Amino acid sequence: MADDCKRLADDVKERLDGWRIERSQKRFLQLQQRAYDFNQIIGNSPTLIEVLARAKKVIENPTLTVLITGETGTGKELLARAIHYNGNSSSSPFVDIACSALPETLLESELFGFERGAFTDAREKKVGLFELAGDGSIFLDEIGDITLAMQSKLLKVIESRTMRRLGGLQDIPVRARIIAATSVDFASKVKAGSFRKDLYHRLNIMPLQIPALRERREDIPMLVKTFIDLFNKLYTKKIKSVTPDVMQLLMEHEWEGNIRELKHSIERADTDSLTPEHDFSLVVPLTEASIEEVQRKLALKVLEFVRGNKRKAAYILRVSRPRLDRILKNGSD
Ligand SMILES: Nc1ncnc2c1ncn2[C@@H]1O[C@H](COP(=O)(O)OP(=O)(O)OP(=O)(O)O)[C@@H](O)[C@H]1O
Ligand SMILES: [Mg+2]
Structure with a gap:
């Protein structure tokens, strides 16, 4: 009897905790949705309005890759989040990574994750950001600076919509929307040979160029x-x-x-x-x-x-x- 009571109490507590967590999650999501609503992106200029209109269209297609360009401080991240939090997958994660901040090997393991034993330090398996994003969005910030080797790996992901963890053999589907951003001029990078043309074209399917404030x-x-x-x-x-x-x-x-x-x-x-x-x-x-x-x-x-x-x-x-x-x-x- 006492055992039954304890089990019941534990069960109730577990459900209550679950409910509380769910409620906090919902509240957090609501706050994000409010913070990153399109109407928080201030401006009435025709160029900005046009970009925002195009961004709203993007929402209808949850797997469309997006490239946001614009000088530093123009609101690229703000726009990326607005696209995510106003879409149908807003309850899925928005994961972001500043590509230029990490050396190549670290960036690779962050994005793709690794299997246990993939290299000497890999004692446990690690899930990468592509997987973590699930049905949500992965924001690849400062993508203009990644190495040519990383560029080809990324191209493969975008083309096949699958990836493998480092040391893994299994193809894992990538369902998240890829949102890339850069403040460097891609075209000149392509010309100079430091950015792959094919990747540039893949990313540039839906370019959203945020104008500088002085414009x-x-x-x-x-x-x-x-x-x-x-x-x-x-x-x-x-x-x-x-x-x-x-x-x-x-x-x-x-x-x-x-x-x-x-x-x-x-x-x-x-x-x-x-x-x-x-x-x-x-x-x-x-x-x-x-x-x-x-x-x-x-x-x-x-x-x-x-x-x-x-x-x-x-x-x-x-x-x-x-x-x-x-x-x-x-x-x-
Ligand atoms: N149109 C806007 N309305 C209101 N706030 C804005 C707008 N655009 C940008 N901001 C604000 O300006 C700041 C810079 O924006 P954000 O970080 O998105 O720029 P960014 O283009 O990603 O810059 P960087 O290239 O340096 O990373 C943020 O605090 C953001 O909220
Ligand atoms: Mg930014």
């Missing part, structure tokens, strides 16, 4: 607003907006680091040294290119705020009076 400056105001809201919430800041002259600077900046750079600039924007009781809002991009000009504009703004009192302005900016003069004169110190 779609009209998206900047929307992005600025989004990031201000985000960091206000995150750091309980009270930045309302940017002043027109700062917006002008933001619009004119080159943004070589693209949206990541813009996001970081806004994250670092600080109004603490200014008077918080005023509705004074200012965001400045802290990059080398425009730093002098921004410094000068910022100093002028503060000076205006304190009605031309240079001592006060210097105090607020935490600089000496002579340095303030130098900044006002030519922007640098």
Whole structure:
């Protein structure tokens, strides 16, 4: 009797645990789906809208290989995740790997896994990312940098949709969607002979090219607003907006680091040294290119705020009076 009770209690506990795990999983998935919904990819420019429309079409075909290109910080990973989490296989894993970060042998064992005894250190078998991804997606980031040997192995996987663990004899089906990304110019790599043409064509079936931010400056105001809201919430800041002259600077900046750079600039924007009781809002991009000009504009703004009192302005900016003069004169110190 006591045994029966214990068994029943164990059974109930097991089911309860299972239910709790399932619930957490669901919740996590919901959060991911919300975080990576297409509407989180901000921008209204025609080029971006077109890319997003093409990406949404990709979702209908779960095994279509996708190639996302774009400069650093343009949102390649964000788009890859949006494709995954908005598709029917979103409850399957999204596995990602930065291909350029690993030496060839390590990359190979990460991707393909190995059988026990495949090499001296292989004491246990290891399942690779292609298998781990299951029906989900495998995101091969920075694929432009992989060696020619790895390129042929990858080509084989894409063509046959099967793979073998290192040291294994069995062909294992690859069902996951392959999403590759690169910020290097593939065409020139192919020309130079460092990237296989056939693999390039295989990957390039559905190219999604995200334009650089400087090619779609009209998206900047929307992005600025989004990031201000985000960091206000995150750091309980009270930045309302940017002043027109700062917006002008933001619009004119080159943004070589693209949206990541813009996001970081806004994250670092600080109004603490200014008077918080005023509705004074200012965001400045802290990059080398425009730093002098921004410094000068910022100093002028503060000076205006304190009605031309240079001592006060210097105090607020935490600089000496002579340095303030130098900044006002030519922007640098
Ligand atoms: N359109 C967008 N709307 C909102 N946030 C964006 C957008 N594009 C990029 N971001 C944000 O910018 C940052 C950089 O994006 P992401 O990591 O996807 O870029 P990436 O192209 O993969 O860069 P890298 O080539 O350096 O790896 C992330 O924080 C991302 O959330
Ligand atoms: Mg990335």
